[in-house]
Amino acid sequence: MSEPFVETKSYTFAQPPNELVLKSGVKLGPITLAYETYGTLNADKSNAILIFHALTGDAHAAGWHKDAKTPGWWDDMIGPGKAFDTAKYFVICSNVIGGCKGSTGPSSINPATGKPYGLSFPVITIEDMIVAQKHLIDYLGIKKLVSASGGSMGGLMALKWAVLYPETLKSAILVATNYRHTAQQIALHEVARQAIMSDPDWHNGDYYGKSIPKRGLAVSRMIGHITYMSERSMEEKFGRRLKGKEKVGYDFSHDFEVESYLKYRSDNFVQRFDANSYLYISKALDYFDLAEEADLQKLFKGVPTKFLVITFTSDWLYPSYQSKQMVKAMKANDIDVSFIEIDTTYGHDSFLVEIEGQSKLVKHFLSNVQ
């Protein structure tokens, strides 16, 4: 059972000042956040859970939009009786700033010029995204969240929130994530960015209303898909099976199913996602380093939040050892943290598809959050 039909709402920062001073020092405003909510906020506003999406996700985490063919991206986890039980909790999900799904980003109109920002949009950080969403939570009148949670980028946002606003967060559930982007994670993003910026249609970010840099964006998405799966899940799903032919074609068309899959998925992606948003959000991720300003152990000192950290054995993009380093620093500060590594073959995508194991853990964990 899913949430009934849902609609994406919109919140624009009230005047004055309707802007943020970003981590870079640059001011950005006005700022609008797209968000959705599921379930009902109780009278004392004490049953809210904030969900963060991954790099190319959006505010539509659960339920169905009218006429949609698929539900929200974490619908298996959010709904009545599900892991994030909307019969009990008021669940909120907001599109990040820098995104292209209703929140202010590079494809938004720059009020100073009347044209889309493009590359004049300032470079943002994960912290900036969090600060923006804190405005939304304040606007909703919520002083304390039962939990904040997400997978991949969503997980590190929940982590950053816990460190930035510890008093607002009873618990955090961090799935398939890391406390800092590593060299390989940066490298994979950089290749994706170079693919986009190499596309002549990118025009230094000024392509709105013209041809979009779809070839570069498609290549970046193909790289992404390979990193989201595991070597084994690709082998199990595709192997060397040919697509629509009896034998290989001895040409450069798509012979193998895995090639067609990458093409199909990337062709869909370029219709739904803005290339500049990919640049900005991937850069924000690469800048993310929780240990940058203070020793990781000092950072967790006195944080009252209770943590559940989940990783997946076959996730090579955000391998378990990285979460284990974080959990070690938490434990050294007597933080209440549970760490579980789930045995799956689905790679990084596990946080989206390995529902049963995650649901059990999340339900049990939340039932113990006071």
Add this chain to the structure above:
Amino acid sequence: MSEPFVETKSYTFAQPPNELVLKSGVKLGPITLAYETYGTLNADKSNAILIFHALTGDAHAAGWHKDAKTPGWWDDMIGPGKAFDTAKYFVICSNVIGGCKGSTGPSSINPATGKPYGLSFPVITIEDMIVAQKHLIDYLGIKKLVSASGGSMGGLMALKWAVLYPETLKSAILVATNYRHTAQQIALHEVARQAIMSDPDWHNGDYYGKSIPKRGLAVSRMIGHITYMSERSMEEKFGRRLKGKEKVGYDFSHDFEVESYLKYRSDNFVQRFDANSYLYISKALDYFDLAEEADLQKLFKGVPTKFLVITFTSDWLYPSYQSKQMVKAMKANDIDVSFIEIDTTYGHDSFLVEIEGQSKLVKHFLSNVQ
């Protein structure tokens, strides 16, 4: 100590017929192979070892070209007293057909048109490359090789030679390789190909004498470099160190050392390698499946060649389990095979940099080849 100055030689198939009938059925000719030799062929021509290069390698495996700044790509392994001891053995390395380093490939002149082949070059297979090099070995008057060896693509070429011409090969040394390309290996190549073919300068392969598709080729090489290293070796080599700056730039220039490294390496690569050759050779690799025509176990039946199979723990592009499957099939046929997994952090690149361990194994193995 290296080989003294070496020069690349050239062999063009003698008439008639100076052509190959390829696996696809298409005829290709005339065919020229670039090759180098190190050491001296003995009187009864019984001391020859054939070395195969990897995807973007060439015939220059050892020694120094005049005025060169670096020696051949496996110079640490080939030379007097080295693993492939040129005081004892006559070592041969030839550029594959489809390549761009002197052997007939898409950048060669098509005699029928007087212009470079471009995409009119026929799609080739690993078997075609082997058949071409068998002509070279025949031309040199060598009936039996002491060994054939290589890493990555070179390893699977040695394997294919053993199955195709078992009577010509006393031993084979297969390093960091596989008996069939898997879904992930195909996917990684397909993204590289799409990056090249998305570059408007590619012009459907017809770019010779004009602008080369350097942006697409650079992106494909960056992907390659990430797959050649391990997550750990990238972290140890680069971590999150910034390049030439004190703090991040909040822009899309290169902040991190790992980003600069990828740019530097790919900028160099586009100067030395032909984009069409990347398409043809990667496709040949993706088509490679030793188990395609016959059960792997049947394939090794009666093969008299003695094998040494080497893998590296941190190699995620050609993971050890794949070689283990092959070794299992060999053992089931009572083939004399030694399998060693070397513990390294260098990933797939280990076959080029982990010299000490490989040298010991290769020397000992070759000393027992009668």
